[in-house]
Amino acid sequence: MRGAVVIGVLAAAGLVTVISTGVLTVVSSDQAADALQTRSLSCNASLGPATTGPAGSGAGDAGRLTDEQRGTVALIISIGKQRDLAPRAWQVAIQAGMTESGLRSLNYGDRDSLGIFQMRPSMGWGSPAEVTNPTYAVNKFYDVLLKVPDWENQRPGESAQDVERSAFPDRYHRWEAMASHLIGELGQVTNATGCGQGMGVLLPPSAMAGSAIQFALGQQGKPYVWGAPTTHQNSYDCSSLMLQAYRSAGVTLPRTSREQYRAGALLPVEQAQPGDLLFWAYDERDPRTIHHVAMYLGDGKIVEAQQSGVPVHIRSVSWTEGELVNQAVRPGV
Structure with missing residues (x-):
């Protein structure tokens, strides 16, 4: 019963x-x-x-x-x-x-x-x-x-x-x-x-995170191409930008945003530090529905390769933004 x-x-x-x-x-x-x-x-x-x-x-x-x-x-x-x-x-x-x-x-x-x-x-x-x-x-x-x-x-x-x-x-x-x-x-x-x-307080931004941020910021203005190769820096999609940014810092990430969600330490998104990865999903509670990833820069800003027709750019982010997953990921930890 x-x-x-x-x-x-x-x-x-x-x-x-x-x-x-x-x-x-x-x-x-x-x-x-x-x-x-x-x-x-x-x-x-x-x-x-x-x-x-x-x-x-x-x-x-x-x-x-x-x-x-x-x-x-x-x-x-x-x-x-x-x-x-x-x-x-x-x-x-x-x-x-x-x-x-x-x-x-x-x-x-x-x-x-x-x-x-x-x-x-x-x-x-x-x-x-x-x-x-x-x-x-x-x-x-x-x-x-x-x-x-x-x-x-x-x-x-x-x-x-x-x-x-x-x-x-x-x-x-x-x-x-x-x-x-x-x-x-x-x-x-x-x-x-x-x-x-x-x-987040106990895992401060590392030299690796700093190198990854520097790489990502250097790609601003480059075009978004879905499925962009990870062997060159002419264009990016969301996860290839993260992969190459952290590869430049000596950290290997998997190819897709869904896989990248499992490639580091999880922490509450509100405690994200510069270099941490933020994720968006059709169902925020289900990592299997993740469809986008971006890098947090601090001060409420991210760098991302968002979608076709929009080049790599910096924008503001809100913790209450629709589809934002409640956990951030810290690669290399």
Whole structure:
């Protein structure tokens, strides 16, 4: 059956309280220990965005969750804390649960898939009664995650895929920023990657970024040609300009804008620094629909090869611009 998380179980563990608004907040019984655990993490920006900031960081998606969904998140975090697992493990579980069931304990699914993580009894995940028990399901998910080689050093969605083995592996990335926001909000952890509040501050523009910017600016006025060769500098399309700019700085990027989105450290777009790549997509939440890339110059400006009839140029950009993806990419990191 479709059941909500049993709040009484959580309250008994001493890790969850209900505040006056009815929203669940995970309260650690040992905040000092949690802070120490977080500080022990090494900074790895390539794991994806981890920020509790508002716009573009998952706060919007988190704000649309129901009490049932937030209760599931609270359970995932509280069990993770009980088991002394790093916040990265909580994030993997949140992304998997949101993707598989919308963070609900379902009594139905594809074939015999059931529960928060759509575990299949026929595949050895447990009995139907067990996999639809939220506490069992979360613990079982963590058990399997901990057996994934090097799971801590992968992007959270990749680790979720290693546990779930979905036919659609990229879909777990969609909830990356939301899961990170919830770690900060419900888990009261403000530094889940070990990188501090916002990765952009801790990854300043490099000499490589400076060289790439210099190259891109030197191409202003040259024509846009879709599919332009990357072996000359007579014309460009959006991704060939980025490829050649970073190639001049000693960094190899793949050819297309969609591939370039996966070619560096992700960070919230509002924290972009000069040299970072910005992306536009028909569906901002789905990287598979990316159709354009440009280089951020700082001070609200980008350089880009935009479209036919428009030469390489500089223009202003707004973080609320239509189709702008919420994550920027820092090549070479």
